[in-house]
Amino acid sequence: MSRGRSHTGGASHATRIAPRLSTERDLYRKKDSVTAHPAVQRAIDAANSGDTEGFLGSFTDEGAVDDWGREFRGREAIRSWSDEEFIGVDVSLAVTAVRQTGATVTVSADVGGRGFNGPSDFTFTVSGDRVSLMRITG
Template sequence: MSISAGPVRGLLDAVQRGDNDGFAALFGEDGAVDDWGRVFTGRDEVYGWSAREFLGLGGRLTLRQATTDGTVLTVDITTRGGYNGPATLTFTLTDDGTRIRRMRMTD
């Protein structure tokens, strides 16, 4: 799994553009955002969460480091807009690798 291509790279690019439609489209039909324990499942909920709490507040990410462990990609970032500060995003992709199954946000 690589951050140079695929849905995680697409997500980072959508965030930098402020593209909420593009952001939500990268999740599978039952994809989820786990925002420090609050889970938003399905593209409509992911879109709504982002519109209210992330991209809708001007959220942006700065990539610090990315690591892969099997089928899980972990990205250390700094974020601004909504939450400001360092965070870790852990991505699990769909079996075919084309969509995000889950994005978990933690410290």
């Protein structure tokens, strides 16, 4: 998650995302929880708990991360990216909103940790019970 912003420490804050399936565009804002597809919940929960294996397991075999146009496809590429820029720098994602349209789920979050800090959007493409793509944008 390199975006040229200040790298200041942030407190780890995990927000629980409860499962919810929807085919309509939804926007949910709640004080302590935000609802999303179970595959997205697993990925966010794993990131917030520092669980690299759980994070990788939330992706399909050919899953990918697109971090501002830089694509990391497959388990080992995602692991390498995460070790350097995500879980490896103690990322925390305080989810503020979720929007879902069919198999596309966009999670807005305040990002903390020893890497990028600040608001960001994570757009997940879900395939079955796993994530096939996690695209990070602002």
